[in-house]
Amino acid sequence: xxxxxxxxxxxxxxxxxxxxxxxxxxxxxxxxxxxxxxxxxxxxxxxxxxxxxxxxxxxxxxxxxxxxxxxxxxxxxxxxxxxxxxxxxxxxxxxxxxxxxxxxxxxxxxxxxxxxxxxxxxxxxxxxxxxxxxxxxxxxxxxxxxxxxxxxxxxxxxxxxxxxxxxxxxxxxxxxxxxxxxxxxxxxxxxxxxxxxxxxxxxxxxxxxxxxxxxxx
Numbered sequence: 001x002x003x004x005x006x007x008x009x010x011x012x013x014x015x016x017x018x019x020x021x022x023x024x025x026x027x028x029x030x031x032x033x034x035x036x037x038x039x040x041x042x043x044x045x046x047x048x049x050x051x052x053x054x055x056x057x058x059x060x061x062x063x064x065x066x067x068x069x070x071x072x073x074x075x076x077x078x079x080x081x082x083x084x085x086x087x088x089x090x091x092x093x094x095x096x097x098x099x100x101x102x103x104x105x106x107x108x109x110x111x112x113x114x115x116x117x118x119x120x121x122x123x124x125x126x127x128x129x130x131x132x133x134x135x136x137x138x139x140x141x142x143x144x145x146x147x148x149x150x151x152x153x154x155x156x157x158x159x160x161x162x163x164x165x166x167x168x169x170x171x172x173x174x175x176x177x178x179x180x181x182x183x184x185x186x187x188x189x190x191x192x193x194x195x196x197x198x199x200x201x202x203x204x205x206x207x208x209x210x211x212x213x214x215x216x217x
Contacts, residue, residue: 035110055097063216065186066117066159072108072125073152083136085151087111096191100124104135113187116151117159119217121183124151128193128207137192141166141207148209149188161188161211168194169203179208186213 024056071085088097088108099106107126114120127135149161169175179189188211 021036032036043120053070062185063213066115066153066157066216067117068115068132069118069157071124071151072154074150076143076147077150077206078147079139079176081136083107083126085109085124091173096125098121098127101127101130104130104132107136113158116153117157117185117213119184122151122182122186122188123180123191124188125191137207140190140192140209141168141194143209148214149190149209151188158184158217159213160215160217161186162214164210164212167208167210169208170197174206187211188213 030136070087073084075082083105085107086099086109088099089111092099096110097108099108104127107124109115110123114122116122126137126140128137128140129135143163143166145163145165147163149163151159151160151161169179179191188209190209190211192207193205194207197204201205
């Protein structure tokens with residue numbers, strides 16, 4: 001009787017792939033998000049209302065990380081954001097791509113990072129505004145610590161992240177290691193443009209939301 005052949009793990013579940021992905025985030029992804037079109041800044045989209053600045057935290061141990069599954073949508077209830085997600089990569093200059101400017105309601109999810117709820121660092125990006133007015137992350141800087149970000153997955157499950165902090169960094173001194181450094185627990189960075197706007201050079205800063213996984217459903 002011939003010996004049974006051992007079934008190989010999918011490439012995206014191997015230890016080598018996880019290590020390579022961590023290295024990519026820690027070393028290669030060192031550039032800031034490029035955004036800010038030819039139109040001036042418009043932040044007329046208001047943040048959602050709430051009695052306080054945080055959602056009530058769920059007690060208990062942290063949730064078990066989810067297996068890899070393609071992101072499909074993102075919701076930030078506090079801001080009224082409910083948008084589809086597309087995959088984005090690094091361009092030739094090793095800068096993170098952004099969604100097409102002709103569809104300002106799309107969110108880009110970095111394909112080289114973790115998927116929603118997966119262990120490691122996930123990165124999502126979106127426009128603050130475009131030629132036609134406010135975009136999906138026009139009010140991102142107004143989200144509060146403790147608020148939730150829900151990321152839908154192709155397998156039908158949802159990863160729920162809780163916002164830890166919101167920072168605005170000048171692009172000239174962007175702290176790549178702090179923002180993109182490796183992490184063992186499932187974490188998410190949501191990034192858009194911020195600061196002052198120039199028609200020649202675009203926005204001066206990036207808004208970065210730091211969040212970690214607190215629930216799955």
